[in-house]
Amino acid sequence: MVIGVPREIKPEEHRVALTPQGARELRRLGHTVLLEEGAGRGSGFSDQHYLQAGAQVLDRKALFSQAELLLKVKEPLPEEYPLLREGQALFCFLHLAPNPQLVDVLLKKGLTALAFETLQSDGELPLLKPMSEIAGRMAPLVGAWYLQRHLGGKGVLAPGLAGVGPATCLVLGAGVVGSNAARMALGLGMEVLVLNRGLRRLRALEERYQGRIKTLPLAEETIRALLPRVDILIGAVLSPGERTPVLVSTEMLRLMEPGSVVVDVSVDQGGCVETSRPSTHARPVYEAEGVLHYCVANMPGAYPRTATLALQNATLPYVKLLAQEGVEKALRASQALRTALNIRRGHISHPALARSLGRPFTEPLDIL
Numbered sequence: 263m264v265i266g267v268p269r270e271i272k273p274e275e276h277r278v279a280l281t282p283q284g285a286r287e288l289r290r291l292g293h294t295v296l297l298e299e300g301a302g303r304g305s306g307f308s309d310q311h312y313l314q315a316g317a318q319v320l321d322r323k324a325l326f327s328q329a330e331l332l333l334k335v336k337e338p339l340p341e342e343y344p345l346l347r348e349g350q351a352l353f354c355f356l357h358l359a360p361n362p363q364l365v366d367v368l369l370k371k372g373l374t375a376l377a378f379e380t381l382q383s384d385g386e387l388p389l390l391k392p393m394s395e396i397a398g399r400m401a402p403l404v405g406a407w408y409l410q411r412h413l414g415g416k417g418v419l420a421p422g423l424a425g426v427g428p429a430t431c432l433v434l435g436a437g438v439v440g441s442n443a444a445r446m447a448l449g450l451g452m453e454v455l456v457l458n459r460g461l462r463r464l465r466a467l468e469e470r471y472q473g474r475i476k477t478l479p480l481a482e483e484t485i486r487a488l489l490p491r492v493d494i495l496i497g498a499v500l501s502p503g504e505r506t507p508v509l510v511s512t513e514m515l516r517l518m519e520p521g522s523v524v525v526d527v528s529v530d531q532g533g534c535v536e537t538s539r540p541s542t543h544a545r546p547v548y549e550a551e552g553v554l555h556y557c558v559a560n561m562p563g564a565y566p567r568t569a570t571l572a573l574q575n576a577t578l579p580y581v582k583l584l585a586q587e588g589v590e591k592a593l594r595a596s597q598a599l600r601t602a603l604n605i606r607r608g609h610i611s612h613p614a615l616a617r618s619l620g621r622p623f624t625e626p627l628d629i630l
Contacts, residue, residue, distance in 0.1 A: 263293050263330050263331055263584070263585040263588070264294045264296065264328055264329055264330045264331070265280075265294065265330070265331045265333060265581070265585060266297075266298075266325045266326065266328065266330075266332050267285075267295070267296065267297045267298065267301055267317075267325075267332075267333050267334075268301060268325055268326065268342075269298040269322070270301070270335050270336055271339055271341065272336045272339060272559075272560055273544055274543030274544050274560075274564075275304075275335065276303075276304025276563055276566035277336075277566045277569050277570045277573065278301050278305050278335065278570055279334050279353075279354065279573070279574075280295070280297075280574065280578075280581075281305070281307060281570060281571065281574050282302070282307055282311040282314070282315040283315070283574075284574050284578050284581070285315040286315040286316060287578065288581070288582070289315065289316035289317070291585065293585045294318070295315075295316065295317040295318065296317065296318050296319075296324075296325045296328060297309070297312045297318070297319050297325075298319075298320065298322050298325050299320070299321060304566050305566040305567050305570040306566075306567050322345070323345065326342075326345035326346070327345075327347070329350065330349075330351065331350070331351045331352075331353065331581075331584060332352045332353070332354075333354065333581065334352070334354035334355075335354060335355060335560075335563075335570075336355055336560055337354060337355060337357060337361065338367075340363075343364075343367045346368075346371050347371065348371055348372040348373070349372065350373050351373070351375075352368070352373055352374070352376065353376045353378070353577075353580075353581065353602075354377070355377065355378045355390075355393075355530075356378075356379070356604055357379060357531055357559075358377065358503075358604055358605075358615055359503060359504050359505040359531055359614075359615055359619065360530075360532040365605070365615075368604075368605045369605060369609075369610070370608075372607055372608055373605065373606075374603070374606045374607070375603075375604045375605040375606070376604065377503075377602055377604045377612075378390060378573075378577065378602070379503075379530075380503045380601055380602055380604065380612055380614070380615075381580070381598055381599065381602035382502070382598060382601040383601075387502060389573075389576045389577055389602075390438075391438050391576065392572035392573060393562045393569065394438035394439045394442070394527075395438060395439075395442050395572075396561070396562040396565060396568065396569055396572070397439055397442075397527045397561040398441070398442025398443040398445075398446070398498065398527065399442050399445075400561050400564065400565075401439070401443045401446070401496045401525040401527055401561075402420075402431060402443055402446045402447035402450055402452065402525075403446065404523075404525055404546075404556050404561075405431065405493075405494035405496065405525045405556070406420035406452075406494070408523045408547060408554050409429060409493060409521070409523055411521070413547075413554075414521065414547070415521045415522075415523060415554060416493065416519060416520065416522060417521065418493050420450045420451060420452050420494075421450055421451025421452065428451050428452050429453070429493040429494060430453045430492050430493050431443075431444075431452045431454050431455070431492070431493065431495075431496065432455045432456075432457070432485075432488055432492040432494070432495050432496070433447070433454065433456045433457070433496045434457050434480065434485070434495070434496065434497050434498055434499055434509055434510075434534060435457075435458060435499040435528075435534075436456050436460075436466075436467060436477070436498075437458075437463065437498065439496075439527050439528075440456060440458065441456075441466075443527075444467060444471075444475050447494070448471065452493075453476075454475045454476065455475075455477075455478065455488060456476070456477050456478075457477075457479065457480040457481075457484060458480050459479070459480045461479070464477040465477075480509070482514075485509060485510060485514065486514060486517065489514060489515075489518050490518070490519070492518060492522060493522055494525065495510070495518070495522070495523070495524045495525070496525045496527065497509070497510075497524070497525070497526035497527055497528045497529070497533060497534040497535055498527050498528065499534045500531065501614065502614060503612050503613070503614030503615045503618065504615070504618040505531055505532040505618045506528040506532045506533055506534045507534060508532075508533070508535070508536050509534045509535070510524075510535040511536045512537055512550075512551060515535065515536070515550070515551045515553055516551050516552075518553050519552075520552035520553070521552070521553075521554070522553050523553070523554045523555075523556065524538070524553055524556065524557075525556045525557075526538040526555065526556075526557045527561065529557040529558075529559050530559050530560075533557060535555070537550040537551060537553075537555060538555060538557045539557060540558075540559040541555070541558050541559070542558060542559075543558055543563065580596075580598070580599060580602075583595075583596060583599065584599070590630050593626065593630055594630055600626045600627070603626045606629050607629050609622075609624035609629050610622065610623055611624055611625070611626045611629060
């Protein structure tokens with residue numbers, strides 16, 4: 263199979279979907295690996311590293327025209343739409359629920375679109391998990407940084423001081439992002455509160471941290487009661503394939519003190535705070551209702567070396583399966599890969615995506 267790895271063009275996105283080691287492994291299996299010039303540079307991998315691994319280094323147009331399987335980190339941007347072609351397979355973080363324009367392009371072009379973030383195996387999201395771990399650990403660090411007064415924050419030092427209480431961090435969601443955010447916030451010395459709809463994950467946090475993290479069921483009344491004393495609000499809610507539910511309305515946000523900070527990790531899927539909109543690493547924060555919002559849609563891209571290596575550890579086995587068996591045969595053989603399938607042959611093939619967009623759903627096996 264001809265596998266193409268384009269350079270990411272999302273602002274300040276320095277991750278790459280395949281390392282030289284991954285390219286070498288695919289070459290050993292007999293596959294052709296194409297890399298766009300400079301694609302690995304932001305993660306510390308030169309074109310020479312890929313050439314030594316047996317990959318070919320091409321320009322963007324040539325790569326898109328030849329690749330049968332496109333490996334990306336982030337979703338295609340509008341300038342890449344004309345380069346996509348019928349019959350290609352695309353494997354990356356897609357986050358299609360809040361992006362109907364890309365959905366229409368993929369449907370019209372007849373691509374097979376597989377999303378890292380919806381692939382499920384043994385009840386987990388193994389391709390999303392390492393990026394969620396990074397984003398979760400980043401969130402309290404970012405929030406604490408922007409509490410500085412000269413950056414627009416309220417001037418509260420996260421760990422506090424003798425005789426002065428610490429910052430209060432409220433985490434909405436106790437999944438991978440939320441549990442990692444809680445762990446890091448606690449390590450920074452903050453008062454940590456975690457809200458979650460189910461009790462199982464809250465019990466796990468309670469047992470692990472022996473009551474040092476306060477856990478409560480997620481309910482609007484609870485959020486309202488807590489917001490006036492919260493310094494950092496972390497949105498860590500996920501509904502795989504669907505748009506994230508809005509848990510904090512604009513009216514509720516006004517309960518927070520001016521200079522408080524929102525870090526909405528769920529912004530990729532629309533965000534759980536009504537005032538959230540995607541920002542970039544170049545312009546990471548904006549103010550709404552007196553509250554600073556950090557809503558960078560590719561947070562792990564800030565640490566591309568770590569993120570690239572962690573992502574490939576998770577994705578490479580599935581890339582090998584697609585390459586070795588061919589897309590159709592691999593999808594028939596692997597239930598996990600079928601959960602990653604969002605679009606194929608002009609049909610939406612993920613139920614949550616179809617439900618979120620209010621469009622028809624087609625069973626994956628019916629279009630293989």
